[in-house]
Amino acid sequence: MEKGKEPVYAIECKGITKTFGSVVANDHIDLNVKQGEILALLGENGSGKTTLMNMLSGIYHPDEGSIFVKGEEALINSPTDATSFGIGMIHQHFKLVEVFTAAQNIVLGTKEKLESPKVMKEKIDAICNKFGLEVDSDKKVYDMSVSEKQTVEILKVLYRGARILILDEPTAVLTPQETEKLFAILRKMKEQGNAVIIITHKLNEVLEISDRVTILRKGQSIETVVTAECDVNSLTELMVGRAVSLEIDRPEVEKKEAILKCVDLTIDSSDGTRGIEDVSFEIRTGEILGIAGVAGSGQKELCEGIAGLLKVKQGAILYNKENIVGKTPLEIISLGISMSFVPEDRLGMGLVASMGMTDNMLLKSYKKGKGPFIRRKPAKKLASELIKKLSIVTPGIETPVRLMSGGNVQKVLLGREIESSPNVLITAYPVRGLDINSSYMIYNLLNEQKKKNVAVIYVGEDLDVLLELCDNIMVLCHGKITGIVNAKKATKEELGILMTGGSTKGVTKVE
């Protein structure tokens, strides 16, 4: 490659516009990345980050505007085109074939003739050495940890000769230690002259890794700033559009009584694998118990087990000293144990996507009242109350919730659960994918419940938030408790070690 003559920008977007129906997802966005630079793309939910990146990787077409690769205008019509331009995207959800080895996944879909395993391995090893990646190319994907799978994804795009890497929220599923490792790899890529675009919500990571930050707000590119000249507060202000306090309250509640106790709980997940094993803990009223762990460590099984959706294999769940194992979900709901579970996709199982707010309010209470007919009036009233109380933005009370934005959907879900005045409130990832404003509103809602002497279980992924919001944090790893710590005293690093506790043998157990 002839240096010096090279144009300034590895990739440049000019006036990119993309609309979905009446929604303008991207409104004349400008963005550019130099070679050997890490650009962070920062923005609240629905600000159009993923849409923009999907256009760079050939999944969508821009309605207007143009993309330049190395100064030349490029038409990217398909992911294959993107590859030929040297653009590689690492998606948030991995796209790997579970039963294939790392090497097989890496070469999958390339046009060249299939090489012998030995040549393939050499090629892969060469790339690994260049960027400081570690991978066992003969290992099957189903045997891999999340971070290993991510490495394979990165290798996949590097193998195709990508010089421009786009990572969509790569740290969401990683422990702090794994994040560090990933960042080291990214820095190495930068040194080698690659351009990297990283999408993330986490401001401290933006500050740590990026050279410049482009901030999107409501589909527009607001500003591009040099990271070294920013701090958390200034970035937040740019992102939200005004100053926001970043403190999370942790109110103290006087009277605490044990309400829910799990004893030697073992639950299999729905696909028959072991979900959680021999888990024992208790939660008291007026307390928020955080549950930390790498995604898929048994959080889902634990929540569904308590709610009666999964069969408990062994052990007992004592609610006010009564064993609720074997009760139907309906009986458990009527005891006042409420779950607002937000699984992988936001609408998940808590809401009915095609129904409006009114009908969603009825989901758990439709059976109330005698006779075969459903009573929609109180639900309608409740829905309009929630809209006011939680400032939910929706075109109408009967608009299907799938048309509402993520933050509002979460508010509808949590709002309904809180209105049922539960005694135990289980929330899983209630702020996943939410912007700062909505997240803080959710934290406040949870704290309000805590003050009302509700026992709250908070399954979260952001360790900073867990440490600030919760009273105690229970760490799960491979379905086992690796420690229950006091959130006021614990550090992020300690949690990180506990989160990986199962994989390295003989770790210290904190009781």
Place this chain on the structure above:
Amino acid sequence: MSNIATKTGKNEPLIRTIKRAELPKNRVIMLRLAALLLALIAGAIFILCIGNNPFAVYTTMVKGAFRSKLAFQGTVKLMIPLLITSLGLTLAFRMKFWNIGAEGQIIMGAVFASYFAIFHGDMPHWLLITVMMIAGMIGGGLTGLLPAYFKAKYNTNETLFTLMLNYIALNFVVFLREGPWADPTSPGYKKFALFPAEARLDKVFGIHAGWIIAIIVLIVVFIYTKFTKQCYEIDVVGESKATASYAGMNVKRIILRTMFLSGAICGLVGMIEVSGNAGTMTEGITRGVGFTAIIVAWLANLKPMSIFVIAALFSIMEKGSSVVESTFGVSEACADVLQGIILFFVIGCEFFIRYKFAVRKKGGKA
């Protein structure tokens, strides 16, 4: 990088589809009317090609369905089974249970009802009719329950299951006709006995009372889908089984109950057809209604009142086509082609309600 595709390389596809935001109601109606108009124009071209005057053919078609009292009665007779079957299917479809076994459910309903007509024809009229109706519903309901049970228990594919049951039911009728239920008084070829007068539905205003039953079913299904807890459960299960069990619903029981209801309504059609229309059991008792009803239910977006309108249109078209056949001497196939053209446009229009086309802009620039 040698193979960089620039402006000279591959282009953006000339036309691509984009999902629309939800259209306002009047735009949707306009689109549907436009589709209907286009259908008539395309149909007209076809009619011209086979050497007839399109205006005359269209007028005959509409007139044919209404021109006399007899013609109108014929249209209503076609509409009764179509309307009720569509209503029955709607319940299953709202649960996203792909019941394409209405044919079989109708047949089994007819068989159960016929048993009483053939072997207990000496019962008092009203008692016999009531028993036949209940038997028809149970027959259809059980036929619907079978795939539902396996779906709930083993998660079998209901599409294949219900479809295959159609053939089992059909050949079960042949078996009955050939042996156990053959009319002993009939010389020569085997057939079912004609029902005694006690087993025939009364005529009201010249049409068998099936039309009253159809209206009752329409109102009941309308209220059921709009206001009951049970149908709320059906809708939730249809959207997501996980959500339903999260809300404390007994998903298996809901699947079984709904499919029994869906099958029972279809079974009732079987009873009406044998008792009101044919006056005996035959193999061809359904006249393919079980499949046409699938189209009707979907075109009506699974809404009972719209089903009434669509079923009426279908019946007018069918009756009108038969008159066109005899008046213009065109073959039955031509009438079918005409029906197909109209359906093609009407169903195709649904695509334009949900999507629109975007044409490539020059040079990829705005």
